[in-house]
Amino acid sequence: MPDGLRNEGGKVLMHLRFFNSFQDDVGNPNRVAAAAVAAAIWELGTAAEALTELNWPSLSVFNASAFPPPHILDNANNASDVLNIANNIVSAKPSDSLALVANDGAVGDPASIGVAVLLANWTSSNVSFATAASDQLDYLLNVAPRADSGAISQRTDQVQLWADFIYMAPPFIAYYGALVGGDNESYLLQTAYEQISLYRDVLRDDDGLWRHVDLGSWQDNTHWATGNGWAAAGMLRVLETFNHSSVATDFTGESANLTLWIQEIINAAWQHQTVNGTLLNIIDDPTSFADSSGTALLASVTYRMAVYLNDTSLIPYADKAFQLVQSSIDEHGWLRNTADPEAFSIPSAANSSSPEGQAFILLAQSAYEQFVSSNLVSNPSYGSAGPDNGGDDGDDGDEGRSQRCRLVPRPSSMALSQERMYGLAHLLRGR
Structure with a gap:
């Protein structure tokens, strides 16, 4: 699908060919034409994840194995588009930068490419990928600003929590x-969970949004x-x-x-x-404008x-x-009728596009394909927290199960020592 990445004028330009199957017949997909997108770093990270899920699903976290x-990746499963993104980012990374992208202003956004870099390391003998991934982790855990609670800031210049962070870091x-x-596996999994929980403590409102x-x-x-899509989709990736x-x-x-x-x-969200x-x-503001990009992301989840x-x-x-x-x-x-991905409170300008929206198409497509292949029989059963938006689809369903869980206490926030960081990089290089 993508024709690759190249550097031009200080920007990384993606040449992506998107395909989707919004028809009931997924074997007869609609082709979405080629597009050149000047992408911000979080958009590249989102594109890398979307391409992994759609083109190389066996390599995504949604695959049981x-x-x-x-x-060694064979020709039929080479993830070349994703690895190209990782290679371009690591090749351009200054040696004195811990973050994958120097001076970005956002703590979480460079980490969004981290999964692609880790995959590149796993399938390559080039130790620069291991070093870059380890440096990025070091920055997140030991250098980035934190709130008093231990939540890692999304911004570098101040402590500020954004819902977007949950998809990025x-x-x-x-x-x-x-x-x-x-031991590092359990520690880092727990750290990912802890960050989500700390963010939720601050950003969640009583209605669940x-x-x-x-x-x-x-x-x-x-x-x-x-933002709600970023949070839900990020939590889903960690869950899997x-x-x-x-x-x-x-x-x-x-x-x-x-x-x-x-x-x-x-x-x-679907109540609205x-x-x-x-x-x-703005999901619950009836005076707000329609946003197809956020809609696509939440549909994928x-x-x-x-x-x-x-x-x-x-x-x-x-x-729907x-x-x-x-x-x-x-x-x-x-994709038209999107929110401006940088201003986020206004629509995208006429005849302009949302690079993240283009990636959300792929996320929705891959999620839809997984759903279709699962052969689930439709069985509407809204639980106690389930939505009722006035019956737009003509079937409110019958009573069903409500989701329950036990709360897990959070450990106190810890930081990996420099010695432990070195050990992680060494382990990655050896794999």
Whole structure:
């Protein structure tokens, strides 16, 4: 699909060819035309994850045999597009920068490429990938600003928590742990969980939705659709990393919590779905504008969770959203009616695009394909927290199970020592 990456004018340009199958017949996909996107670092990280899930699903954390991935990738499963992203980032990384991207301003965003870098290390003899991944982990755990609670800041210049962080950093920390094994595996998995829990303590509101930004010099107290998507999708990646790690049985309580926390978001979000299937940019603000990108991301989580829980109660909402996203793709393959990914409180300008929205198409597509291949029989059964948005899909369903879990106490926040960081890099190089 992608034709690769190249550097030009200080920007990394992605040449991506997107495909999707929004039709009921997934064997006859709609082709979404080639697009050149000047991408910010978090957009590259999201693209790498989306391409992994869609093009190379056996290498994604949603595959039961994800850990460990193969050391040698064959031609049919070479992940060349994802590895190109990792290679370009590591090649451009200054030697004196711990973060994968120097002077980015965001703590979490460079870590979003960390999973791709770890995969490149695992399948390559180039030790620069191991060093880069270890440096990035070192920065997150030992250098980045933290709140008094121990929550790692999303910003470098102040302590500020963004919902976006949950998709950027915890999946990398958890993936690192699942690959490195041993005592470090449990420690890093627990660290990923702890960061999610600390963020949820601050950003979650009583209705289950998350506010976008808190602490620091300014706040965004709105329930931003994409921010809730970032949080739910990031938690889902960590959940699947737990479940497919070698210590899955040690994290059953944490996995139960993550399951509940994801369900809180998607249950609450779909209560506000409009008649045509979209979610609004501010989910619960009827004066807000429609946002197809956040809608696509939350639909992807909903399809994945249906398979994970064997519960199709929210699929009518996801299907309606998926159809809306299809209708929002223009003849050139661009997703329209998106939120501006940098301003986030205004729509994208006319004839402009959202690079993250393009990646969300792929995430939704891969999640939809997994759902279809699972052969789940539709069985609407909203639990006690389930939504009722006025019966837009004509079936409110019958009474079903409510998700329950036991709360897991959080350990006090710890930082890896420099000696331990060296050991992690050494372990990665040896694999």
